[in-house]
Amino acid sequence: MVDKVEFELVSPEKLLVSQPVFMVVVPSADGMLGVLPDHAPMIVTIKPGVIDVYDNDMTTISRRIFVAGGFCEVTGRRVTVLAEEAGDVDTLRGLDRAALESALQAARAEADAAQSETERKAAEQKAAVAQAKLDLQGTVLH
Amino acid sequence: MPSLKDIRNRIASVKSTQKITSALKLVAASKLRRAQEQVEAGRPYAERMGRMLGSLAANVAAGAGGPRLMAGTGSDKVHLLVVMTADRGLAGGFNSSIVRATKRSIVQLQGEGKTVKLLTVGRKGRDVLRREFPTLIVASFEEVGKRRLSFADADRVATKILEMFEAGEFDVATMIFNKFKSAITQVVTHQQIVPFAAPEAQAAASTEAKPVYEFEPSEESILADLLPRNLAVQIYSALLDSAASFFGAQMTAMDNATRNAGDMIKKLTLVYNRTRQASITKELIEIISGAEAV
Structure with a gap:
């Protein structure tokens, strides 16, 4: 039996995923981070993007989950992702492209017009999420 | 002394209050x-x-x-x-x-x-x-x-x-x-x-x-x-x-209110029945004394 690592995806509202997997690839702030069992302990921030879950073997992605940013804690046995917003990629692709584009525009305008630092950061975060969702629309998966 | 009709009205109103409080209680519970x-x-x-x-x-x-x-x-x-x-x-x-x-x-x-x-x-x-x-x-x-x-x-x-x-x-x-x-x-x-x-x-x-x-x-x-x-x-x-x-x-709170309303209904019903009996007795006395006088 090959080693597996426990993958947990938690949103503030509930525990979304908890299962043993071969590998997960999380979109960390400094680039994609692949986690295998016995990975060195880390804490990283996550940018809006897609988590790839490999739970059957090392070569096929069994599940792709979109996250809108958050944090990831890696210990040898476990990968815990604290996500702000999460959903399967497939459901996202059904979204309306035009709506996403206008959301992106709105968020950018909001960032420009922001009065305070906190407001600007929140708007930029919104823009990044919309951008990541848009990027997903263009890609062909599997 | 409130009339029979007054008491009847009060009982009805307390009953409807009780219905509301007990419904609210169920809603709150769920x-x-x-x-x-x-x-x-x-x-x-x-x-x-x-x-x-x-x-x-x-x-x-x-x-x-x-x-x-x-x-x-x-x-x-x-x-x-x-x-x-x-x-x-x-x-x-x-x-x-x-x-x-x-x-x-x-x-x-x-x-x-x-x-x-x-x-x-x-x-x-x-x-x-x-x-x-x-x-x-x-x-x-x-x-x-x-x-x-x-x-x-x-x-x-x-x-x-x-x-x-x-x-x-x-x-x-x-x-x-x-x-x-x-x-x-x-x-x-x-x-x-x-x-x-x-x-x-x-x-x-x-x-x-x-x-x-x-x-x-x-x-x-x-x-x-x-x-x-x-x-x-x-x-x-x-x-x-x-x-x-x-x-x-x-x-x-709603559980208490429902219970209080129940107590209230019981008391009012008692008063209502007493008053009703009293008025019947009074009418009988009037009829009997009227008949005796003839």
Whole structure:
């Protein structure tokens, strides 16, 4: 039996995923981070993007989950992702492209017009999420 | 002596009140169940967030001058009280106990020569506090989680608090809310949220196999991201607690009201029957004495 690592995806509202997997690839702030069992302990921030879950073997992605940013804690046995917003990629692709584009525009305008630092950061975060969702629309998966 | 008709009317009105209170009780009971489930579901995130913060704080706290959300502004002149009540009443002492605790805090803080500002969540608290301290309320939120409390609601409150903190409008923030203990007991709780006290006890307790973490990008920047998020999480769990407490309190209050209405109906029915018998007896006497007189 090959080693597996426990993958947990938690949103503030509930525990979304908890299962043993071969590998997960999380979109960390400094680039994609692949986690295998016995990975060195880390804490990283996550940018809006897609988590790839490999739970059957090392070569096929069994599940792709979109996250809108958050944090990831890696210990040898476990990968815990604290996500702000999460959903399967497939459901996202059904979204309306035009709506996403206008959301992106709105968020950018909001960032420009922001009065305070906190407001600007929140708007930029919104823009990044919309951008990541848009990027997903263009890609062909599997 | 009220007439028979008056008593009949009163019985009818108490009966309809009883129907309403018992229906409200059932509604509160089912909402309480849902609120409790939400509290349960929110626990894993808060737990893991606490764990992460613990290990981060252990690394960063060594060097003084950490992020301001944790280290504070260096003074404690201006206090912000975040008061969580409900939008509705009919829940016994739920809202009034929070308001009472808030008033006590205000008086105490002002007695110490400090400035107090209020941020209210929920209409009931705002209404009462506005009457007594019209100048203290700086912001208020209403209809938070009217249909179903979501994290976005908590995030809105947290963003407002952070904005005020960035602008230097307060030094210390404390939440006052009802902590859910059981369906019949709520505990009024004061919890300081800014500056955030690192869960050191927790960090110390989990030293068994404490891994040495690597941080990416860096401890400071992760902490700077994590702390505002943690504020939102704490507010979220307080709001959930408050919601669960509210339904618990409402259920108890409505249960009492239903029982009281039952007692009232029993008493009124007794009076009604006595009065009815008395009037029948009186009529009989009149008929008999009329017949004898002939």
